[in-house]
Amino acid sequence: MARYILQRLGYMLLTLFLIATFSFFLMKMLPGSPMKAEEKLSEAQLEILYEKYNLDDPVPVQYINYLGNLVQGDLGVSFQLNNQPVTDLLASRIPVSAHLGFQAMILGTILGMLLGLVAAVRNNSWIDYTSNVISVIGISIPSFIFAGLLQYFVGVKLGLLPIAFWEGFKHTIMPTIALAIFPLAIAARFLRTEMIEVLGSDYIVTARAKGVTKGGIMFKHGLRNALIPLVTVMGPMAVSLMTGTLVIEQIFSIPGIGEQFVTSVTTNDFPVIMGTTLFFAFFFILIILVIDILYGIIDPRIRLAGGKD
Amino acid sequence: MDKEKLNKDLFVPAKPDENESEQIQRPNLTYWQDAWRRLKTNKGAIFGLIVIVLIAVMSIIGPHFNDDGVDDQDLGLSKLPPRVQGLESIQWLRLDGTKTETYEAASVDAAKDRIRQRFTQRDDEFITYDVKREGDGSKDSAKVTGYYHIYEAKGLQDEYFWFGTDTLGRDLFTRTWYGTRISLLIAFVAAAIDMLIGVAYGGISGYFGGRTDNVMQRIIEILVGIPNLVVVILMIMILDPGIIAIIIALTITGWTGMARIVRGQVLKLKGQEFVLASRTLGSSHPRILSKHLIPNTLGMIIVNTMFTIPNAIFFEAFLSFIGLGLQPPDASLGTLINDGFKALQINPHIMIFPAIVISLIMIGFNILADGLRDALDPKMRE
Numbered sequence: 001m002a003r004y005i006l007q008r009l010g011y012m013l014l015t016l017f018l019i020a021t022f023s024f025f026l027m028k029m030l031p032g033s034p035m036k037a038e039e040k041l042s043e044a045q046l047e048i049l050y051e052k053y054n055l056d057d058p059v060p061v062q063y064i065n066y067l068g069n070l071v072q073g074d075l076g077v078s079f080q081l082n083n084q085p086v087t088d089l090l091a092s093r094i095p096v097s098a099h100l101g102f103q104a105m106i107l108g109t110i111l112g113m114l115l116g117l118v119a120a121v122r123n124n125s126w127i128d129y130t131s132n133v134i135s136v137i138g139i140s141i142p143s144f145i146f147a148g149l150l151q152y153f154v155g156v157k158l159g160l161l162p163i164a165f166w167e168g169f170k171h172t173i174m175p176t177i178a179l180a181i182f183p184l185a186i187a188a189r190f191l192r193t194e195m196i197e198v199l200g201s202d203y204i205v206t207a208r209a210k211g212v213t214k215g216g217i218m219f220k221h222g223l224r225n226a227l228i229p230l231v232t233v234m235g236p237m238a239v240s241l242m243t244g245t246l247v248i249e250q251i252f253s254i255p256g257i258g259e260q261f262v263t264s265v266t267t268n269d270f271p272v273i274m275g276t277t278l279f280f281a282f283f284f285i286l287i288i289l290v291i292d293i294l295y296g297i298i299d300p301r302i303r304l305a306g307g308k309d
Numbered sequence: 310m311d312k313e314k315l316n317k318d319l320f321v322p323a324k325p326d327e328n329e330s331e332q333i334q335r336p337n338l339t340y341w342q343d344a345w346r347r348l349k350t351n352k353g354a355i356f357g358l359i360v361i362v363l364i365a366v367m368s369i370i371g372p373h374f375n376d377d378g379v380d381d382q383d384l385g386l387s388k389l390p391p392r393v394q395g396l397e398s399i400q401w402l403r404l405d406g407t408k409t410e411t412y413e414a415a416s417v418d419a420a421k422d423r424i425r426q427r428f429t430q431r432d433d434e435f436i437t438y439d440v441k442r443e444g445d446g447s448k449d450s451a452k453v454t455g456y457y458h459i460y461e462a463k464g465l466q467d468e469y470f471w472f473g474t475d476t477l478g479r480d481l482f483t484r485t486w487y488g489t490r491i492s493l494l495i496a497f498v499a500a501a502i503d504m505l506i507g508v509a510y511g512g513i514s515g516y517f518g519g520r521t522d523n524v525m526q527r528i529i530e531i532l533v534g535i536p537n538l539v540v541v542i543l544m545i546m547i548l549d550p551g552i553i554a555i556i557i558a559l560t561i562t563g564w565t566g567m568a569r570i571v572r573g574q575v576l577k578l579k580g581q582e583f584v585l586a587s588r589t590l591g592s593s594h595p596r597i598l599s600k601h602l603i604p605n606t607l608g609m610i611i612v613n614t615m616f617t618i619p620n621a622i623f624f625e626a627f628l629s630f631i632g633l634g635l636q637p638p639d640a641s642l643g644t645l646i647n648d649g650f651k652a653l654q655i656n657p658h659i660m661i662f663p664a665i666v667i668s669l670i671m672i673g674f675n676i677l678a679d680g681l682r683d684a685l686d687p688k689m690r691e
Contacts, residue, residue, distance in 0.1 A: 015534035026543050140671035145664045262631050277539050284536040
């Protein structure tokens with residue numbers, strides 16, 4: 001196990017290094033300059049600015065410097081936002097996105113699991129049918145369409161909830177719902193299939209034969225075993241939350257990491273783009289690692305690919 | 310049926326006949342016929358298939374339904390609400406070509422004034438009112454809904470824009486189907502490229518095994534670790550925005566899923582007798598791969614491709630929505646939704662129609678892919 005985790009951590013570092021390199025050289029290939037109001041600047045001014053940000057060094061030197069700073073946890077300064085260090089920027093933005101993502105994840109998973117559970121217990125009833133329709137719709141329809149519709153009908157037409165900004169619990173409701181649809185759908189669908197399979201297995205028949213109550217069968221024997229594979233869908237969920245935050249934060253004007261990323265992309269703010277990219281990659285790799293390790297711990301039947309392979 | 314009425318004499322033992330026992334009773338179904346038979350019984354999948362075919366056909370013929378071009382701008386005709394012949398009398402469908410606004414004010418007249426101002430009209434010639442609540446003089450006691458007959462007001466009694474027009478006065482019906490065409494094109498091409506690379510990579514990796522497999526799998530492991538969202542955005546940034554750029558960005562990491570699936574299947578199949586037989590008969594490696602191994606994984610390949618297509622459509626729309634997709638005058642469902650979103654608060658119809666089409670496409674592909682997975686691989690049946 002320890003060897004496996006070490007091996008995975010090695011891969012993680014390698015991947016992060018590759019992403020850092022990849023994004024660095026892509027940024028160097030980008031057309032356009034990150035300076036604000038570039039047309040108005042004279043040659044001399046541009047030169048001074050380039051020197052200030054060390055953009056006049058040869059690219060390999062810049063690369064070495066970048067990696068050196070990176071190892072020390074320095075992601076550079078933003079070109080657009082008054083030389084604010086990227087690490088500070090990330091530190092102020094990430095909690096907002098994490099709050100939103102966490103809320104959506106909790107809401108989506110709990111509601112989805114309830115829906116899936118009811119659908120499995122009442123298999124082939126109208127509840128099952130409705131739950132299937134909801135999960136197909138939730139998986140299919142992009143979250144930004146949900147967000148748009150919510151904003152229009154609940155926010156503008158009915159005027160029930162604020163349509164933008166991040167100033168209190170009320171402001172978090174609509175973005176959370178829009179973001180929670182996908183986790184909800186995927187959890188419902190997954191738990192339903194798992195639960196139906198588990199309820200048909202021999203040990204459930206045994207439990208019934210020895211007189212375990214319906215609730216006992218459902219929760220102690222059924223749900224516990226059906227929950228194990230739910231860990232695998234955490235991967236797609238995390239990815240959907242990441243893509244989701246990019247658009248949802250844009251739509252609801254939430255000052256999170258996704259909104260920051262989109263803004264930095266449109267303004268060519270290289271250090272912010274590279275920093276955010278690295279953060280996204282780190283988050284993603286971490287989630288995958290955690291899922292794989294968790295999976296091995298809660299279900300010992302799954303052998304981790306560490307051994308002979 | 311009453312058991313006692315049955316006479317024993319009715320039953321005669323069947324004569325064993327050598328010729329008949331060898332006869333094939335049912336038609337011999339191939340794998341594909343069998344899969345089609347299973348797919349046909351799946352109502353959802355057939356519904357998905359019909360929706361996709363209809364939308365695909367509309368994306369081809371839809372833009373030619375009227376004389377309006379994709380980029381024919383006429384600011385005089387901007388933001389017209391949808392109007393469809395024959396459906397004008399059905400109130401709740403809101404396809405009657407009127408704009409609606411509801412205001413609350415102290416009196417009915419004050420509310421009417423606000424409605425007139427909202428539609429920038431001097432008199433009531435083209436506005437009809439529906440008084441919901443008579444006012445008693447106190448604040449917001451009166452409630453009036455006004456219907457502004459904008460087609461008549463602009464002298465367009467004979468004009469019908471089925472999906473309305475956008476902020477630049479372009480016909481949304483033409484643009485929606487044209488955008489669908491572009492979105493589908495991007496998705497199909499991206500899925501096809503993913504399939505080609507993935508099948509080749511996975512096939513080679515699985516078939517040759519050993520060191521080749523080891524190296525190729527390590528490469529995939531690293532690629533899979535990179536969130537494709539980030540790669541796609543970075544690629545789009547350095548390429549000139551356009552259809553080609555989106556396709557490249559989507560395929561650059563998209564093939565890894567397919568490669569993994571094909572590798573797994575090939576690994577499983579390559580030890581079987583038919584492969585050994587073929588090798589004994591002197592087949593070359595490419596022949597064994599392309600004639601024996603790949604055709605046997607075709608079911609999985611198709612299912613995986615069917616899941617790739619909606620994913621590609623989603624990513625295209627997503628990129629266009631955050632402004633990294635197609636640039637005007639090109640239109641795709643994503644750019645149309647993005648344009649519509651900017652005008653959502655006052656003119657929701659601009660976003661609604663492309664949003665409905667993209668949702669239908671996504672639902673169609675997802676349930677068809679689910680059905681295909683059940684039909685093509687009965688073992689994996691859930």
